[in-house]
Amino acid sequence: MKKPRTLKLTIFVIFCLISLIGVNWWGFALNKHASQDWLETAELETYQATNTSLSWMSLFYSQLRGMATLFYGSELITEEEFFKGIDLLKGIEAESITPLAGMAYVSVINGDTPSMEVAVRYSTDTDGLFSKDINLMTYPAIATAVEQALVKHSQVVLSPIFITDQGTRSVVLAFSVKNNRHTGVLLSLINLSGLFADLKVLHVSDGLRLRVVEDRSQNGETQFTEHLMIGSLKASDSVESFHYQMRTGDAHWGFYWDVEEGYKGWKNNILGLVVHIGGSALVLSLFSIIGALVRQNSIVNHQVQVRTRELAEISLALETSNGELRELANRDSLTNAYNRRCFMELAESACAMSRRYNLPLTIIMLDVDYFKRVNDSCGHAFGDSVLLEIVNACNGELREVDSFGRIGGEEFAILLPETSMDAAYLVAERLRRKVAELRFEYNGEFFGVTVSIGKAHFYPDQDDVLSTLLKRADDALYEAKNRGRNQVVTYSHDTDLTLLDR
Structure with a gap:
């Protein structure tokens, strides 16, 4: 009688061991899958946010180039011409998530000497950085951008990232405009802090930290500057970090997205632990997990389709705007004949x-x-x-x-x-x-x-x-x-x- 019972017990123990091993292996696989799935979501979101932000930056590039082409061949840029150009280009600015912090036209005196002076002639910003009572040359980043723009007449020059008196991280775009009476430079101020701050528009979830490393190395000298755009440097250690190397104008930027432990969905790893605890709970939990993952994948796929469509619309709008600006640049403003x-x-x-x-x-x-x-x-x-x-x-x-x-x-x-x-x-x-x-x-x-x-x-x-x-x-x-x-x-x-x- 003992042998059959012993055999059954042995079979039961072996079955339990096999079940336990299977359940633990299954729980481990589910744990790993959940972690990888959320990391892929984070990678997708950070990549889209980075490219979307740079697409908006390119709109500002086009805006400044279009502004400069409007003044081609002018004897002297007048205040009326300046604000007329601003009105013509408001459509491009409307495509961005944040408006320009300001646009100004400045005259440059002694531009080829160390004693260069800059005077704000016309500006859309009356109280901020581009107001007429502020000396722009006290900002080394702006002075550098103006000097480079005077050398690179056909290119938009991007200044290094700097902090304004209001504590915002900003950059200045500069484009030189040659006139018969004096040398001038168009300046556009972009609030980078505002560009990356609107997480709802960027579709970036909580628990992601963005560090932008600016590389302006020249002549073999290394010049790296790190700027925190999203999150806190005092936050907990990151679980994963995604790095994208981007070039914007004459600057090389490294975008480092740190995925923190509090990132959405990271705590779903506990589902794997639940599977480890009991096989009975696993069967009930498995269907809910699979359903949740299917729904989440559907949401992610839908978000990808929506973002792809939005990027396509932005690209089409940008192409249309560039075409209109090219046509404006080729036409005489009075007669509409070719210039x-x-x-x-x-x-x-x-x-x-x-x-x-x-x-x-x-x-x-x-x-x-x-x-x-x-x-x-x-x-x-x-x-x-x-x-x-x-x-x-x-x-x-x-x-x-x-x-x-x-x-x-x-x-x-x-x-x-x-x-x-x-x-x-x-x-x-x-x-x-x-x-x-x-x-x-x-x-x-x-x-x-x-x-x-x-x-x-x-x-x-x-x-x-x-x-x-x-x-x-x-x-x-x-x-x-x-x-x-x-x-x-x-x-x-x-x-x-x-x-x-x-």
Whole structure:
């Protein structure tokens, strides 16, 4: 009788041992899985938060570049122009989680000497760092950014991170703007503390600590500075740390996200201990754990899809804004014709195409006759409206492939690709007559204006270049003025200037 009972007991003990080993192994596996799952969630959240923040930073880069392009070719930036540019770019700022702390235009005196002085001319910040009664040169980070911007005229310069008088960690973006009368620099102040502080927008959970290490090493000298953006340095030791190396402008930043023990879900490890305690509780707990994990994974996947869609929308908005800024940078602010820089680029491309495929190409130079009289008699504002009417009238006579640009005050240039000299003459005469038919009213009296036109043809087989073509057209224009104005003169390649009679 004892042998069967002993055998059953032995089998029961062996079964219990196997069950105990299985339960403990299962509990250990579940413990490890729960820990790894929450760490992956933390890694996903920190990666998204880092990239989202840098995407917002790129919006500020685009804002500053767009602001600078609005002032291209200005004699002197006025306060009205400055605030008009601010209004045009508010749409970009609206995409960010935090507004700019301030934007200012400063004039630089003795910029190439150690005694450089900076004076705030116009500013959106009247009480803060960019107010006119504060000496910006007392902030070494701002002085460094201004000096670098004067050297790197086509690049946005990012200053080192510094602490303002209000105790916020901030950076300054600088972009130099060249004017005929003085050197100026556009400055944008970004509150980094505010950029990383809104955890609800960044979708970062409690229990994560962010340390930003700024690397500005130069000439073999190591310059690392650590800034605490989220959390406390006195917090408990981290369970895990995620590191992302990012480049922003001319600065290298290291983002260190420390996952603390209090991070959400970390205490779910205790579920593994519950499994270790009893197999009976395991069966009941297993289904609830699996359901919770499935629901959590569904939430995480949904969050990933939402964040991916949001990032795609931000990227599309940024691309659209950049396209609009590029178009603004290529257009004259008064007449909406191509500005001189853009027109020259189009002309260079057209000359290259004509030379490669041996296609005809003609350029027309158009100047308003006695336009100074209009400005002197009626005022510059009325003169601007006259120019705008002339441009609109000429554009109505041109093809989509033709390019119309403003070269100077009342001087314009028209590029006619694949157009012979005879066809170009018809276009020029049509433009001259169209302008002459315009009538303008000032103080109850009507008057008209005329234009003088010079045109020249591009000869690709004679190694012509754009500068030669422009000079010929300009010479023809001056000849038209010498011959009494309100006429078309064609530059003859073989002989002297020739007035074509029809």
